[in-house]
Amino acid sequence: MAAMGAMGRGKDRISIALLAICSVAFRFEMALLSLLIGLFTAKSLMGFVRYSLVLAIIGSACVLVVVPIDSYFWQKLSWPELSVFYFNAILNKSSEWGVSPWNWYWKVGLPGTMLLAYPFAVAICAVDRPMRYLCLPFLAFTGAMSLLPHKELRFIFHVIPVLNTAAARLLSRATGSPLRLVRWIGRAAIVCILTSTIFVTTSKVYISRGNYPGAVAILDAQRIIDTPVVIHIDESTAMSGISRFLQYRQDWVYTKLQISITVIGLTRLKDYQRTTTKTTPMCSRISQRLEVLVLWGTGWDLIQLDVTWLVGLKKDVSLSHVKFYTDPKSIFTDENRRRIKFHEMLIGFCPKDTYIGEAPWLPFWQSKHGE
Incomplete structure (x- = not known):
């Protein structure tokens, strides 16, 4: 102009x-x-x-x-x-x-x-x-x-x-x-x-606030989770609203380092089912001491979980340390908090005293199911 x-x-x-x-x-x-x-x-x-x-x-x-x-x-x-x-x-x-x-x-x-x-x-x-x-x-x-x-x-x-x-x-x-x-x-x-x-x-x-589920997720997580943790941010959440302006917890660590987890499941679409495979980023440092708590969105039946490791990462992870919950809303009972698209978000976290090297790690991502 x-x-x-x-x-x-x-x-x-x-x-x-x-x-x-x-x-x-x-x-x-x-x-x-x-x-x-x-x-x-x-x-x-x-x-x-x-x-x-x-x-x-x-x-x-x-x-x-x-x-x-x-x-x-x-x-x-x-x-x-x-x-x-x-x-x-x-x-x-x-x-x-x-x-x-x-x-x-x-x-x-x-x-x-x-x-x-x-x-x-x-x-x-x-x-x-x-x-x-x-x-x-x-x-x-x-x-x-x-x-x-x-x-x-x-x-x-x-x-x-x-x-x-x-x-x-x-x-x-x-x-x-x-x-x-x-x-x-x-x-x-x-x-x-x-x-x-x-x-x-x-x-x-x-209305556009609903287009940023990543931002809603990190704000909810920072309000709901009281213990100091490490948040992992993948590409999906980074592109759906998460920015440095929302990372206000001084006792948390935010990271984008990752491995890949491939999940094979059944997608329920109206009157039929089909097998779907998707690759989901996860934290890059993990060991048998780390218990990952995964809140899995409704609409999927878990069939198989495969971990694809990058060069230099440990290979002794036991999949028994990964727990799946099919309904995130059943974990958090606070009815007053916002639940915008929360069923589409996968959240994992570990306690502060779980250390791998010098820092604890927390996987945190958002994934759309039913594709």
Whole structure:
């Protein structure tokens, strides 16, 4: 928005500099948006060439600053934004996190975010030529991002302020109309947009709390378990809300070192059963003295437990030290605590005085069953 504001005030160099910095340091796909802005705003081919050349020069200068800083912290030659772009766009591996229809941004992403402002933005682009030229680069960028199978709203988040500006332009024209009825319609639309935005945003914030079972699990565990333990965090919990901000127990140790445990069980799905195999991370240090208490989510019948060891780990673990409970709710009887998706979480813990080397270890993970 700062770049577009600078361009609107005739400060093209500042606008290009801001776009180049954003492309190199924050979101590499902004380079595509920058080129589209130059393509739609340049008055001639030579103007676009000069624009692209200045963008490339400033971007190269930013690379000379960003890469050494990132390489220092990563301890290897690194340009994170280029790596992310290569992974997502070139290798197209972002689709491993899910795919959406090609028109998801147009039918779900933008309407679900802009709400009632979305039709006003579309309408002004159809009737107002200056606003159409303002929005065209961003609409073209959204179309280009729609070609990728994996879609997230954050990929086009910088499109929304421009479309909101277009919607505001139409409402401004309506409230300034000489016709009284049009003025009243414009004012009513503004009230409806603001009211619906506040209500929907508040509701989504509350509902989205259920999308982070890992965060709910670690908060519940820190409140329920009184003894000092070691918490193991796997990929699933790390991606579902657990962060350092939630690790507030000073007498606990948090770790991500792990081995793999493969569980073969029967999945109960409506009227039939099928055998399912899944690999679940567990703590990396374990011995016969460690009794692991596993709270197994309902919906599974345990058939077999196999432990796959990594290099350098002990192999004398007795599986008799692993106890399974099919109903986590039967272990903790406090009815007042939150139970959001707690049946999907596997929790294991050991007492503080169980030491392997210099520290005790606790496996702690979240797993979705019934796949």
